[in-house]
Amino acid sequence: MKVHAKELEQFVIETLTKVGISETDARTTAEVLVTTDTWGTFTHGVKNLRGYVRRIKGGGIRTRAVPKVVAEGPAWALVDGDSALGMITSTLAMRTAMAKAKNSGIGYAGVRNSCHFGAAGYYAVMAVKEDMIGIAMCNDVPSVTAPGARGPVLGSNPFAFAVPAGKEKPIILDMATSTVAGGKVFAAAALEKKIPDHWVVDADGLPTTDPTGYPHTGALTPMAGHKGYGFALFIETLSGVLTGAAITQHVLSWSFDDPSLRTGHGAAFIAIDVKAMMSGDKFKQRVDQMIQELHELPKAKGSERIFLPGEMEWERREKAFVDGIELPEDVIMSLRALGEEVGLDVNRILR
């Protein structure tokens, strides 16, 4: 079923204001979630609104929270999220990093007392709109194991970056540091299928092709083995250790843990103002040249295109504005259940 982006945003705003979020904060959150859905990243869009609302009702996400900059210097800031919705704190932090970058060339904003922030890529793209390179990352409740360990060690700690281009589309990469998303393992379990032996480990910490143990006894594997584990620690350091946020086993799950508890998530945002270092036009021309050269390279047998990171997402977004967003069944189910819980009819926006 399809939905117009604007109508979906309106549904998100109405839902959030019904549970006590201010209109301004509801608009910000709707913009983050629906942009994510226009990219086709449905795992991190409005599907999760039901979970956020549960946590708002429980008190673990605070409706009257006021995230703010609690310490700052010429090129850095620390933001305390006051347990607001992660999107509110994260947009504030990315804007702060951009303001620092505008004055200093580069800016870092670290975040503590946040919650799940949705898709990291959204915040990286905020920087692109002002001809900056954007970087976003966060820690999360452990779900990914480490070489030599059994059970979860680190979160799926995502990393996103975005680079402004001229005639070409901005480059965006938004990746978890696990080999695959937990959702892929659940999907295989639901279909009673085996999985490749490098996706999860079993209760002994050993490779398995059985998806049913995750997440109760097993854990996801880090992407590229020790490299992904190490890179996730880098993200944990900038998002958690340096910010005063909860780290590793001390971060709670925004979806599974008691909704009255604050999750303690940390995050980190970096903006680099390319205009400090060369003209924005020259930079974007260099990015365009790189993109065009990559597009023109010889293709693998059976391949018709070499995609830049984010290229598929931008194409889906253009299509979504023309045809509407084609929501997958699991997203619609989540929205319907949410609609019942808050007393809003989601059918009026689905066609």
Added chain:
Amino acid sequence: MKVHAKELEQFVIETLTKVGISETDARTTAEVLVTTDTWGTFTHGVKNLRGYVRRIKGGGIRTRAVPKVVAEGPAWALVDGDSALGMITSTLAMRTAMAKAKNSGIGYAGVRNSCHFGAAGYYAVMAVKEDMIGIAMCNDVPSVTAPGARGPVLGSNPFAFAVPAGKEKPIILDMATSTVAGGKVFAAAALEKKIPDHWVVDADGLPTTDPTGYPHTGALTPMAGHKGYGFALFIETLSGVLTGAAITQHVLSWSFDDPSLRTGHGAAFIAIDVKAMMSGDKFKQRVDQMIQELHELPKAKGSERIFLPGEMEWERREKAFVDGIELPEDVIMSLRALGEEVGLDVNRILR
């Protein structure tokens, strides 16, 4: 065969001064290369000195080069390497990033007109010595393919970070963005062994278990598929696009291409002064706590330890100072050949 670190450094210094490098620059280079060997990262240590010397003699690395900061702002700088040895330009750039971080909290230094800089981890660790988080990365001649492409698309673009700790060892990760190093493929080819089907692609850009096509017709695969490809583009952007360096297909090989040519490598260094954001002691205590908690997690069946990134390298380094560095055969062969070429007897330092 074994060698003392100090004697190996002296050999590097003598070699480089013999081919026209200043004593100061030779010392810096020796420190980078021998530190790398003490970590056991023999692929990036003195083994490569012979190749650097060939390029110095050819003129592609300039003996009288003067790398310098050519543009700067409060938290950033651009360094032109003037085609010096990559280690000279890179240590200058990391020191510059650290000076910027000291004043602003975070500092970025981009590099152009550099050459192969050895192990990225060395520069990241420079920051740790002043209680800063260090990040180092560079681009390189393409050797790694991209999803949908045939042949090399991007360099093995390494990324390193280092984090200061208190009682524990600093965390260091130094990783290429390819699945495996080219050296592993060459080693399998030399032994006439097959390789796992996700290490390289063949002339059609398709997976192969035959190592013999690389690098002439095939290419390495990016780590974790599209994630490693995307992350390598991030490194290309900060190291090459933003710095004015050569990018992708325009970077030359420091070892294979005509030694009279300048390779045009770019690099990027970021330092974050944790002391701007919290006391250095508090930060290091938080890092120690994270490390200790990771160490104490349940082990996988058959595993006795959970290693932090860099932990094995620090243990090897301690052992190297006690017992000497145990150089592998390929490193000794390279040193012997180099000794003959420059008229120095390497046997006097081997025991």
